[in-house]
Amino acid sequence: MRLVAAMSGGVDSAVAAARAVDAGHDVVGVHLALSSNPQKYRSGARGCCTIEDSHDARRAADVIGIPFYIWDMANEFHDQVVENFLSEYKSGRTPNPCLRCNEKIKFAAVLDRAKALGFDGVVTGHYAITKDNGTYKTLHRAKDYAKDQSYVLAVLNEEQLQGAHFPLGDTEKIDTRKEAKARGLFVANKPDSHDICFVPHGDNAGWLRDKLGSNVGPIVDQTGEKLGEHRGAYTYTVGQRRGLGLTVPTKSGEPRYVLKIEPKTNTVVVGEHEQLAVKNIVGTPAIFCGPKIDVNKNYKGFAQVRAHGDALPCEYLFDGTSIKVNLDEPLFGLATGQGLVIYDQDRVVGSATITETN
Amino acid sequence: MVPAAIAALTQSATHLGNASSLHSAGRKARKDLEQAREELAKIADCAPSEIIFTASGTEANNLAIKGFYWRGKKTGKNVIITSSFEHHAVIDPIHWLQEHEGAVVIEIPVSENGFINEAKYQEALTKYAGKIALISIMHSNNEIGTIQPIQRLAQIAGEIPFHTDSVQSFLKTKFSFKDLAVTSATISAHKVGGPLGVAALILKRGVDLEPILHGGGQERDLRSGTFNAPGIIAFAAAAKFYQENFAKRTTRVRQLKQLLITKVLEQIPDAHLNGDKSNSDDLSLPGIANITFPGTESDGMLLLLDAEGIACSTGSACSAGVQQPSHVLMAIGLSESAARSSLRFSLSDTNTESEIEKLAAVISNVVARSRATLVKAN
Numbered sequence: 001m002r003l004v005a006a007m008s009g010g011v012d013s014a015v016a017a018a019r020a021v022d023a024g025h026d027v028v029g030v031h032l033a034l035s036s037n038p039q040k041y042r043s044g045a046r047g048c049c050t051i052e053d054s055h056d057a058r059r060a061a062d063v064i065g066i067p068f069y070i071w072d073m074a075n076e077f078h079d080q081v082v083e084n085f086l087s088e089y090k091s092g093r094t095p096n097p098c099l100r101c102n103e104k105i106k107f108a109a110v111l112d113r114a115k116a117l118g119f120d121g122v123v124t125g126h127y128a129i130t131k132d133n134g135t136y137k138t139l140h141r142a143k144d145y146a147k148d149q150s151y152v153l154a155v156l157n158e159e160q161l162q163g164a165h166f167p168l169g170d171t172e173k174i175d176t177r178k179e180a181k182a183r184g185l186f187v188a189n190k191p192d193s194h195d196i197c198f199v200p201h202g203d204n205a206g207w208l209r210d211k212l213g214s215n216v217g218p219i220v221d222q223t224g225e226k227l228g229e230h231r232g233a234y235t236y237t238v239g240q241r242r243g244l245g246l247t248v249p250t251k252s253g254e255p256r257y258v259l260k261i262e263p264k265t266n267t268v269v270v271g272e273h274e275q276l277a278v279k280n281i282v283g284t285p286a287i288f289c290g291p292k293i294d295v296n297k298n299y300k301g302f303a304q305v306r307a308h309g310d311a312l313p314c315e316y317l318f319d320g321t322s323i324k325v326n327l328d329e330p331l332f333g334l335a336t337g338q339g340l341v342i343y344d345q346d347r348v349v350g351s352a353t354i355t356e357t358n
Numbered sequence: 359m360v361p362a363a364i365a366a367l368t369q370s371a372t373h374l375g376n377a378s379s380l381h382s383a384g385r386k387a388r389k390d391l392e393q394a395r396e397e398l399a400k401i402a403d404c405a406p407s408e409i410i411f412t413a414s415g416t417e418a419n420n421l422a423i424k425g426f427y428w429r430g431k432k433t434g435k436n437v438i439i440t441s442s443f444e445h446h447a448v449i450d451p452i453h454w455l456q457e458h459e460g461a462v463v464i465e466i467p468v469s470e471n472g473f474i475n476e477a478k479y480q481e482a483l484t485k486y487a488g489k490i491a492l493i494s495i496m497h498s499n500n501e502i503g504t505i506q507p508i509q510r511l512a513q514i515a516g517e518i519p520f521h522t523d524s525v526q527s528f529l530k531t532k533f534s535f536k537d538l539a540v541t542s543a544t545i546s547a548h549k550v551g552g553p554l555g556v557a558a559l560i561l562k563r564g565v566d567l568e569p570i571l572h573g574g575g576q577e578r579d580l581r582s583g584t585f586n587a588p589g590i591i592a593f594a595a596a597a598k599f600y601q602e603n604f605a606k607r608t609t610r611v612r613q614l615k616q617l618l619i620t621k622v623l624e625q626i627p628d629a630h631l632n633g634d635k636s637n638s639d640d641l642s643l644p645g646i647a648n649i650t651f652p653g654t655e656s657d658g659m660l661l662l663l664d665a666e667g668i669a670c671s672t673g674s675a676c677s678a679g680v681q682q683p684s685h686v687l688m689a690i691g692l693s694e695s696a697a698r699s700s701l702r703f704s705l706s707d708t709n710t711e712s713e714i715e716k717l718a719a720v721i722s723n724v725v726a727r728s729r730a731t732l733v734k735a736n
Contacts, residue, residue, distance in 0.1 A: 028661065033680040054679045069661055070679040116731035117658055 009053030012125025029061035092261035093337025129169035154351035217266035239333020283340035283352025360551035367592035394594035425567025430491025472504035497524035502633030503646030552596030
């Protein structure tokens with residue numbers, strides 16, 4: 001096959017590209033420039049967008065011996081990921097930009113461009129497994145559970161999954177590093193990126209305030225009594241305990257948690273831990289990674305609501321538009337906007353964006 | 359590198375001796391170096407003492423531009439006149455002076471065929487009379503190959519320091535430092551089959567500028583740094599080789615370019631050539647053909663052509679490697695999307711007709727694929 005290897009400049013995508021070459025594919029390395037002015041992100045970004053990362057990716061491609069190009073996806077990234085991230089926060093939800101990037105950029109804009117240029121698919125260094133039964137492809141958790149990235153890939157529809165190749169799915173991260181070293185890739189010991197790539201220094205609240213403005217508003221309890229002030233409701237997340245700056249103690253002496261963000265009134269509602277309990281989750285629109293499930297039929301499975309979060313036993317149902325989940329045990333602190341991913345053991349059934357919780 | 363330059367480089371590199379030292383090994387190195395300077399001076403038609411060796415064309419341009427500017431500023435001259443489509447080795451030091459040293463920068467526009475607007479140039483000289491620290495206009499454009507009327511422009515400038523970046527021109531087209539009547543000119547070894555890391559600023563005798571590197575003052579006290587004797591000797595050897603074959607080589611390259619243009623336009627009728635259309639000796643470099651393929655995207659085409667074994671270039675990339683629309687093509691009036699759908703083909707006398715036939719055979723498919731990519735993206 002002719003494959004485009006998306007190379008971030010990190011160790012995983014470098015080893016993934018090298019393995020695709022070893023497997024006999026005709027591979028071209030591509031680094032995605034996701035900022036329209038990379039120089040500006042020089043000290044800020046982590047994991048992508050920096051000059052150093054694009055040089056690291058180029059060097060890795062040279063060592064592997066494949067052609068290397070930089071694709072400018074800055075406009076697409078800004079429109080589809082950054083703007084979405086801001087508007088979600090502005091609406092009081094908590095988005096996961098990595099999901100959007102996989103859905104709209106890596107396995108959409110990049111895959112489309114690769115196909116138009118005559119390639120068959122895209123290789124990335126994600127830790128996830130795909131299986132092909134001849135009729136359709138399915139997505140599964142990686143062998144290394146600690147590194148498993150199937151959650152952020154669960155937004156891929158069947159067609160996108162067809163064009164996606166993850167050569168690291170059966171590998172432990174530590175072995176990827178060893179392999180990189182053995183292959184002479186100097187990124188072997190490069191630290192992993194954890195933060196959101198376009199948010200400098202991991203300061204999400206500061207970045208949001210910078211972009212959306214510092215809009216002071218009340219922090220109230222469930223009775224509406226004002227307990228303090230915040231500098232922008234959107235910088236809070238449901239379930240958050242730290243950083244509330246409240247001086248009035250609760251009667252019981254228990255700490256307070258964010259229960260709700262009300263963007264229209266710029267209000268943060270706080271309360272006690274047990275009030276965070278969620279048993280029912282609704283997510284929409286539903287995306288299925290492989291075969292669609294029957295409508296209005298109850299299934300048993302697992303729900304995951306954040307990257308590297310626990311797999312929560314549940315019953316779920318697809319009503320034709322949304323996925324509805326009934327958790328076996330309550331979950332504490334769940335924000336709308338987060339990704340809901342349904343698993344059948346290790347297989348990803350599908351995903352949706354959380355729109356309601358109770 | 360041409361074989362003569364490789365031989366000169368390796369032979370010289372085996373000799374010990376710093377050309378600035380007084381011992382016999384040093385004297386030998388100095389002798390060879392000065393001989394190279396004389397040979398190069400003969401080829402560039404300047405005096406040997408007018409050649410200041412540098413480590414790159416970029417350094418030579420920086421030396422001229424900053425050196426003249428700082429000298430001019432001492433007497434209250436802070437205007438820099440330049441063209442709108444210079445190489446980054448000229449634009450960037452000028453912009454740096456604008457941002458950090460109070461320079462007022464006047465960019466003279468260029469025509470859609472890629473030649474400087476002489477009326478606007480004359481106007482600027484009149485408007486800023488007495489305030490101009492220097493003029494810097496390239497001899498020929500590196501992306502579209504158009505040759506500027508430097509001699510005429512320099513004559514009009516009179517006493518104002520006039521610098522020309524002639525890296526692309528030296529030994530590709532007629533070049534005589536004396537006839538050009540400029541104050542300074544940049545030439546570089548790697549463009550004429552010499553080694554990387556050697557270049558020179560040819561600076562008119564008796565003219566001073568402020569040095570940008572301070573140290574041993576090896577080159578007329580205007581440029582410091584240990585002489586790169588092997589590199590300089592190889593530069594002269596390469597220039598000599600190029601000079602000897604000048605007419606034959608440039609004629610051959612120009613024919614190849616014409617063939618390329620004809621063949622490509624035959625295949626892609628709505629493509630068009632940027633810059634001078636006459637392919638004449640006086641107006642364009644022999645080996646550069648810049649072509650716009652409407653509705654395509656140049657970096658996708660570059661990928662597809664590279665896969666076919668055909669190397670070409672797009673505009674320039676920023677430091678992170680992201681392709682930028684060419685400022686040169688924008689300066690001659692192309693829209694951003696037209697600039698992003700243009701490719702530059704550079705030819706030398708080692709290219710062959712069959713390579714051009716190969717390009718002609720694949721270009722339709724490459725253009726079609728690239729057009730499909732854009733349609734899909736939109």
